[in-house]
Amino acid sequence: MLNGIWLFLLQHAAAMKIRQLSQGNNLASGIVPTGSSFMGTMTYSLATDGNPKTRWHAADNDIPSWLALDLGKLCTIDDMKITTAPESLNYGFKSLEIYRSDDGNAWELVRTDKVDECKAARVSNHAGWAKSTRYIKITMKDLCAGNHFSLGEWEVYGSNAPAATTASAATNLASGIVPTGSSFMGTMTYSLATDGNPKTRWHAADNDIPSWLALDLGKLCTIDDMKITTAPESLNYGFKSLEIYRSDDGNAWELVRTDKVDECKAARVSNHAGWAKSTRYIKITMKDLCAGNHFSLGEWEVYGSNAPAATTASAATNLASGIVPTGSSFMGTMTYSLATDGNPKTRWHAADNDIPSWLALDLGKLCTIDDMKITTAPESLNYGFKSLEIYRSDDGNAWELVRTDKVDECKAARVSNHAGWAKSTRYIKITMKDLCAGNHFSLGEWEVYGSNAPAATTASAATNLASGIVPTGSSFMGTMTYSLATDGNPKTRWHAADNDIPSWLALDLGKLCTIDDMKITTAPESLNYGFKSLEIYRSDDGNAWELVRTDKVDECKAARVSNHAGWAKSTRYIKITMKDLCAGNHFSLGEWEVYGTVGGSSAPGTCAGELLSHSSDDYPCDTIKDEATCLKRYVKLTTGDYHQCVAKKATDTAINCLVDKKCA
Numbered sequence: 001m002l003n004g005i006w007l008f009l010l011q012h013a014a015a016m017k018i019r020q021l022s023q024g025n026n027l028a029s030g031i032v033p034t035g036s037s038f039m040g041t042m043t044y045s046l047a048t049d050g051n052p053k054t055r056w057h058a059a060d061n062d063i064p065s066w067l068a069l070d071l072g073k074l075c076t077i078d079d080m081k082i083t084t085a086p087e088s089l090n091y092g093f094k095s096l097e098i099y100r101s102d103d104g105n106a107w108e109l110v111r112t113d114k115v116d117e118c119k120a121a122r123v124s125n126h127a128g129w130a131k132s133t134r135y136i137k138i139t140m141k142d143l144c145a146g147n148h149f150s151l152g153e154w155e156v157y158g159s160n161a162p163a164a165t166t167a168s169a170a171t172n173l174a175s176g177i178v179p180t181g182s183s184f185m186g187t188m189t190y191s192l193a194t195d196g197n198p199k200t201r202w203h204a205a206d207n208d209i210p211s212w213l214a215l216d217l218g219k220l221c222t223i224d225d226m227k228i229t230t231a232p233e234s235l236n237y238g239f240k241s242l243e244i245y246r247s248d249d250g251n252a253w254e255l256v257r258t259d260k261v262d263e264c265k266a267a268r269v270s271n272h273a274g275w276a277k278s279t280r281y282i283k284i285t286m287k288d289l290c291a292g293n294h295f296s297l298g299e300w301e302v303y304g305s306n307a308p309a310a311t312t313a314s315a316a317t318n319l320a321s322g323i324v325p326t327g328s329s330f331m332g333t334m335t336y337s338l339a340t341d342g343n344p345k346t347r348w349h350a351a352d353n354d355i356p357s358w359l360a361l362d363l364g365k366l367c368t369i370d371d372m373k374i375t376t377a378p379e380s381l382n383y384g385f386k387s388l389e390i391y392r393s394d395d396g397n398a399w400e401l402v403r404t405d406k407v408d409e410c411k412a413a414r415v416s417n418h419a420g421w422a423k424s425t426r427y428i429k430i431t432m433k434d435l436c437a438g439n440h441f442s443l444g445e446w447e448v449y450g451s452n453a454p455a456a457t458t459a460s461a462a463t464n465l466a467s468g469i470v471p472t473g474s475s476f477m478g479t480m481t482y483s484l485a486t487d488g489n490p491k492t493r494w495h496a497a498d499n500d501i502p503s504w505l506a507l508d509l510g511k512l513c514t515i516d517d518m519k520i521t522t523a524p525e526s527l528n529y530g531f532k533s534l535e536i537y538r539s540d541d542g543n544a545w546e547l548v549r550t551d552k553v554d555e556c557k558a559a560r561v562s563n564h565a566g567w568a569k570s571t572r573y574i575k576i577t578m579k580d581l582c583a584g585n586h587f588s589l590g591e592w593e594v595y596g597t598v599g600g601s602s603a604p605g606t607c608a609g610e611l612l613s614h615s616s617d618d619y620p621c622d623t624i625k626d627e628a629t630c631l632k633r634y635v636k637l638t639t640g641d642y643h644q645c646v647a648k649k650a651t652d653t654a655i656n657c658l659v660d661k662k663c664a
Helices: 002-011 627-633
Strands: 065-084 093-101 108-114 123-127 133-143 150-159 211-230 239-247 254-260 269-273 279-289 296-305 357-376 385-393 400-406 415-419 425-435 442-451 503-522 531-539 546-552 561-565 571-581 588-598 634-639 642-648 654-656
Touching: 065 093, 093 123, 211 239, 239 269, 254 415, 357 385, 385 415, 503 531, 531 561
Parallel strands: 108 269, 123 546, 400 561
Antiparallel strands: 065 123, 065 133, 065 150, 093 108, 093 133, 211 269, 211 279, 211 296, 239 254, 239 279, 357 415, 357 425, 357 442, 385 400, 385 425, 503 561, 503 571, 503 588, 531 546, 531 571, 634 642, 642 654
């Protein structure tokens, strides 16, 4: 039987869809979209015909433009790849709103993606989402130039099997629970926000802006997502900004995040992702009214389960408890120790005009950081931050920026929640910026939750895939060539030519690799030469580039270290494009490090593969430990330098399971 399968596969290899993670089952292939408009013979079908050199062309001045697909059944969406028109850089979008629907009528906003680059045949990659989806709509905004949008190809990758229950089929935890709120008008009371009927509505009092609603779910729950439908009568009463809070007791509220929704229309449906912490109380605060003088909702649905998904921060281990921080300054008796003494009514107080201010902790050993909870001073709303830079370090000297969190609300004893990160960490530093008011920062308590066991290898201990590989780039100056960006010495440097802005560097790793993260050190001589915006691209062939994402780094200093998270897709070629120069007239880097693992490096007699995300096979290669078992369930099909493992299911149906690692 095995020889028969092997022969069959060899005979039909050309017909099989053996893909790298950037390719796969293109669900959009051959399905003709609908849309807002087209011009002449450049119709909707050319957006999904498999040829990026043909193109769909919107009518002139149809801005924004949209396209929509009916996939025919619920599907798992892994990612989307969009190629702009090949003729000109003009016709691309810089903002893309992605919507999903179960029926093609009620649309939920998944998210808005930003793409800064404008060029002909630009390829942008857009991540999938958790909910199974039949209908997809993309709305293109912020035209690069010209007077119409145009796409060469719209590809949607995934599988024809639902990955998860859609919200409409899950448990609505809010059903029948009467919220509390900031106000209501007449008979349009709080109960109408959760009565299961989006045609009735809760109506806030006039001029109650912002307005809020809160729910007591009765017990700790896992929150998967929320669905909010605005009032059916008018486009006026919707919010464009939604602050989402959680609480364990209904008194101390933690800001989960702020969601933005640009569209204003009657009965608008917006989808809001859940969060990791189990939650009993939820509050939503509506801001940025579309129009009119009050907010109004047709329905607020909360989907999840009555079982806690994870321990809340208050029940976890506070790693900061009793450790005295260091910092930029303190005033009088309000010293550093009061930031971590376990009492949010005492406080650390920075010196006047010490703006920005910082605090740092030595946890004593590498720790897993799950999240942080920061309570501002109890006396006044003045002393809080609106911007928080979070750094990690292995030695307390070289700091890596994890990210910058924004907190819009200013009030006394404000509690903000800050998610953890993947790398194990010993030293943490927080830098407070954008003071609410007054002339100093002050905190009641800084709590750090996690465990005293490293969750993952730090970058410095992992394999630097870039080491010794000479990049290519946009330019260099004199003897400060490309090789100095990856020579392992952050005190040497690559220096771009003057006025080469933006600048780029690219690496060929030699084979497909898993990218865990990147560490970039700017030039040691000056704060001028750093970037504040970094576009990260990946490619399988070094020609067609997909934008992974754009990272922002606000800090400008000499030898600045910034950390850039990896991505899911296996990658051979990486390109970084530096924009928004700190100062001066050129970019310069001391070191570019890329951490991860090389695909295809399995020991003889083992299968070291991984199951593709869309596969339903029960036997991924990496669970098979010996060649005999491997041969019973897999056959090996050579594809370049790698092997394609094709799994035999119980039904003897062969499906793809591996592309970027060798099944040897």
